[in-house]
Amino acid sequence: MSETASRTNPKGDEAIDRHLEREYEAGWVTDIESDTLPPGLDEDVVRFISAKKNEPEWMTEWRLEAYRHWLTMDHPNWAHVHYPKIDFNAISYFSAPRSQADGPKSLDEVDPELLRTYEKLGIPLHEQQMLAGVAVDAVFDSVSVATTFKSKLAEAGVIFCSISEALQEHPELVRQYIGSVVPYRDNYFAALNSAVFSDGSFVYIPKGVRCPMELSTYFRINAQNTGQFERTIIIAEEGSHVSYLEGCTAPQRDENQLHAAVVELVAHKDAKIKYSTVQNWYPGDSEGKGGIYNFVTKRGLCAGERAHISWTQVETGSAITWKYPSVILRGDDSVGEFYSVALARGRQQADTGTKMIHLGKNTRSTIISKGISAVRAENSYRGLVRIAPTADGARNFTQCDSLLIGDQCGAHTFPYIESRNPNATVEHEATTSKVSDDQLFLCRQRGLDPEKAVSMIVNGFCKEVFRELPMEFAVEAGKLLEISLEGAVG
Amino acid sequence: MLKIRNLQVAVEGEPILKGLDLDVAAGEVHAIMGPNGSGKSTLAAVLAGRDGYEITGGSIEFLGENIAELEPEERAWRGVFLAFQYPVEIPGVTNLEFLRASVDAHRAYRGEEATSAVDFMKLARATSKQLRFDTDFLKRGVNEGFSGGEKKRNELLQMLLLQPKLALLDETDSGLDIDALQIVAEGVNTLRSKDRAIVMITHYQRLLDHIVPDKVHVLSGGRIVRSGGKELALELEEKGYGWLEEAAA
Ligand SMILES: Nc1ncnc2c1ncn2[C@@H]1O[C@H](COP(=O)(O)OP(=O)(O)O)[C@@H](O)[C@H]1O
Numbered sequence: 001m002s003e004t005a006s007r008t009n010p011k012g013d014e015a016i017d018r019h020l021e022r023e024y025e026a027g028w029v030t031d032i033e034s035d036t037l038p039p040g041l042d043e044d045v046v047r048f049i050s051a052k053k054n055e056p057e058w059m060t061e062w063r064l065e066a067y068r069h070w071l072t073m074d075h076p077n078w079a080h081v082h083y084p085k086i087d088f089n090a091i092s093y094f095s096a097p098r099s100q101a102d103g104p105k106s107l108d109e110v111d112p113e114l115l116r117t118y119e120k121l122g123i124p125l126h127e128q129q130m131l132a133g134v135a136v137d138a139v140f141d142s143v144s145v146a147t148t149f150k151s152k153l154a155e156a157g158v159i160f161c162s163i164s165e166a167l168q169e170h171p172e173l174v175r176q177y178i179g180s181v182v183p184y185r186d187n188y189f190a191a192l193n194s195a196v197f198s199d200g201s202f203v204y205i206p207k208g209v210r211c212p213m214e215l216s217t218y219f220r221i222n223a224q225n226t227g228q229f230e231r232t233i234i235i236a237e238e239g240s241h242v243s244y245l246e247g248c249t250a251p252q253r254d255e256n257q258l259h260a261a262v263v264e265l266v267a268h269k270d271a272k273i274k275y276s277t278v279q280n281w282y283p284g285d286s287e288g289k290g291g292i293y294n295f296v297t298k299r300g301l302c303a304g305e306r307a308h309i310s311w312t313q314v315e316t317g318s319a320i321t322w323k324y325p326s327v328i329l330r331g332d333d334s335v336g337e338f339y340s341v342a343l344a345r346g347r348q349q350a351d352t353g354t355k356m357i358h359l360g361k362n363t364r365s366t367i368i369s370k371g372i373s374a375v376r377a378e379n380s381y382r383g384l385v386r387i388a389p390t391a392d393g394a395r396n397f398t399q400c401d402s403l404l405i406g407d408q409c410g411a412h413t414f415p416y417i418e419s420r421n422p423n424a425t426v427e428h429e430a431t432t433s434k435v436s437d438d439q440l441f442l443c444r445q446r447g448l449d450p451e452k453a454v455s456m457i458v459n460g461f462c463k464e465v466f467r468e469l470p471m472e473f474a475v476e477a478g479k480l481l482e483i484s485l486e487g488a489v490g
Numbered sequence: 491m492l493k494i495r496n497l498q499v500a501v502e503g504e505p506i507l508k509g510l511d512l513d514v515a516a517g518e519v520h521a522i523m524g525p526n527g528s529g530k531s532t533l534a535a536v537l538a539g540r541d542g543y544e545i546t547g548g549s550i551e552f553l554g555e556n557i558a559e560l561e562p563e564e565r566a567w568r569g570v571f572l573a574f575q576y577p578v579e580i581p582g583v584t585n586l587e588f589l590r591a592s593v594d595a596h597r598a599y600r601g602e603e604a605t606s607a608v609d610f611m612k613l614a615r616a617t618s619k620q621l622r623f624d625t626d627f628l629k630r631g632v633n634e635g636f637s638g639g640e641k642k643r644n645e646l647l648q649m650l651l652l653q654p655k656l657a658l659l660d661e662t663d664s665g666l667d668i669d670a671l672q673i674v675a676e677g678v679n680t681l682r683s684k685d686r687a688i689v690m691i692t693h694y695q696r697l698l699d700h701i702v703p704d705k706v707h708v709l710s711g712g713r714i715v716r717s718g719g720k721e722l723a724l725e726l727e728e729k730g731y732g733w734l735e736e737a738a739a
């Protein structure tokens with residue numbers, strides 16, 4: 001932390017001091033350079049985080065309000081997700097990017113299973129090292145690539161940076177939009193995230209600009225270490241277009257078990273935001289140790305007429321996934337889409353779905369959800385389609401397909417439809433199928449081994465979603481499913 | 491090529507094949523006929539290695555190797571092909587990707603490189619044309635929404651691309667109109683060669699008019715009860731199976 005920072009935020013400094021004292025009391029000698037807080041959460045922790053990031057005062061206050069609200073909330077209980085109670089005081093809420101010195105020294109020290117997966121995904125060696133947290137030279141290919149792309153973006157007037165950077169460079173924009181789509185009151189994990197968010201991405205596309213590239217493909221390595229409470233904001237001004245890719249098909253190693261991200265999208269009149277996610281958290285070692293709990297609040301607002309927001313996601317990995325990317329269709333004729341593949345295997349639990357809130361006239365939404373359960377996994381789809389009285393002529397089409405592999409897994413579908421407008425059309429289709437013995441035998445008779453056969457059948461099942469993904473991502477997603485399903489057939 | 495001795499097979503504890511003998515030499519075409527439920531599809535499934543069929547006695551030798559314990563794909567790689575009586579759908583998987591994966595799996599077994607997308611496309615197009623499929627056909631999901639006749643022709647397409655040593659056709663002619671039957675028969679005939687064998691399960695002489703068999707067998711009550719030349723099929727057409735069943739009983 002710099003000198004300037006401490007001068008501009010004296011209040012923050014006090015908080016830091018108090019913390020240092022407390023750490024000392026606890027018998028720990030903490031080097032301020034290490035930038036890591038001991039476990040525990042209170043107002044001082046919130047102030048400390050804000051101060052460390054040299055945030056404007058309104059931001060600190062907002063975090064504190066969120067924290068105070070969080071204290072009044074109860075930990076949610078969901079019928080189909082089971083996990084041990086989380087002790088929020090056992091978590092450390094601030095740690096600067098992990099020092100490379102703590103990581104493995106070379107790939108030889110990395111879990112060979114993980115490396116095997118990287119190889120199968122065809123991830124280049126230097127990326128493998130980055131992903132596995134191996135110390136590497138600061139200069140490698142993608143840095144210069146990143147720089148080139150950054151200047152290209154700047155030319156187009158696109159802002160693409162971390163939230164921390166945006167808070168310094170464009171505080172007025174952050175202030176206008178943060179919490180505008182996902183208020184901290186929204187839910188338990190959104191409140192927690194608002195209080196303690198670590199970092200994330202900030203994207204701003206000016207009026208009429210078509211973002212010259214898919215955002216984040218080239219940046220995925222640099223975007224590591226955003227921490228467990230990630231916050232992302234994407235704003236598309238009138239008539240602009242952007243396609244944002246989140247995540248990475250490689251299993252991401254992370255010491256933090258709890259992840260509670262918030263993503264807010266705002267599409268103004270005639271703007272389009274396409275947000276694609278391929279999420280593959282490190283599922284833990286063979287005993288499942290280190291599996292991630294992933295509680296995410298993602299929501300988009302179609303603020304203007306004919307705005308268009310599309311969520312596409314492919315989820316595998318985490319021990320527990322709870323997320324409902326949603327769209328609020330406020331502008332007349334706006335469009336919301338949700339395409340999802342969720343794979344749960346082993347003892348994973350996935351509870352995903354979407355919410356489409358129709359407010360404007362002639363708003364349209366499409367939901368295509370593909371759930372795959374293998375072995376003993378439980379996969380739930382929970383979808384809400386709400387049509388407000390104002391949403392004349394609104395239309396929704398929902399299709400929920402579940403595929404079971406094996407006979408000890410489960411798929412659950414919970415569609416909630418609240419239509420308060422008689423001129424709206426809501427259609428829902430649901431199917432549950434099994435990878436049948438006949439299909440498997442046909443494939444094997446044609447020379448495919450059982451794993452290849454299952455992965456092919458599953459890929460076919462997911463086709464409608466995969467074709468919504470950018471090409472590169474779709475190929476990776478296909479491979480990812482194949483790897484994830486290894487050992488799922490016996 | 492194929493030597494079956496005293497083969498006994500049970501399904502869910504119920505004996506279905508009860509001591510079946512069959513010899514098929516390279517270059518030959520055999521027809522297996524017999525009443526419904528006599529075990530014809532069971533024989534085909536057992537040869538292809540389907541789960542759930544318990545071999546309780548006897549042996550299956552293919553090209554000098556006992557294949558009874560091999561996995562279905564291992565038999566396929568060695569050249570055993572089964573054209574299914576009821577081809578199943580695989581939604582969302584295009585015919586093209588399915589065919590290519592299948593051909594590449596066979597190539598990998600032989601230590602050959604995977605096909606290039608372009609070469610494979612050419613080959614698949616030419617073969618589809620031979621079976622009178624239009625070009626869109628390769629882009630459709632495997633058997634997805636196909637008519638009965640299309641499904642059967644699709645089995646042939648797979649067979650012609652894989653060029654198996656032993657082709658087992660389970661009622662591939664059932665449900666075909668005369669034109670489709672002609673197309674299928676032409677396809678099968680192109681596969682005939684001195685180092686391949688074809689075993690056709692059928693109820694109808696009309697297929698055998700197009701693909702003339704070297705030998706005809708009647709399967710009844712889990713055994714081959716009569717074998718003969720192509721004239722046996724004509725006799726069956728005339729008299730039905732009753733006289734043989736009575737003779738066997
Ligand atoms: N999977 C199965 N489970 C139980 N019985 C079966 C099964 N498959 C075949 N069978 C029985 O085995 C006998 C032979 O069937 P099949 O081989 O299909 O006869 P075919 O093809 O000659 O008409 C029939 O009695 C049939 O009911």
Ligand SMILES: [Mg+2]
Nearest residue numbers: 530531532575
């Ligand atoms: Mg049959």
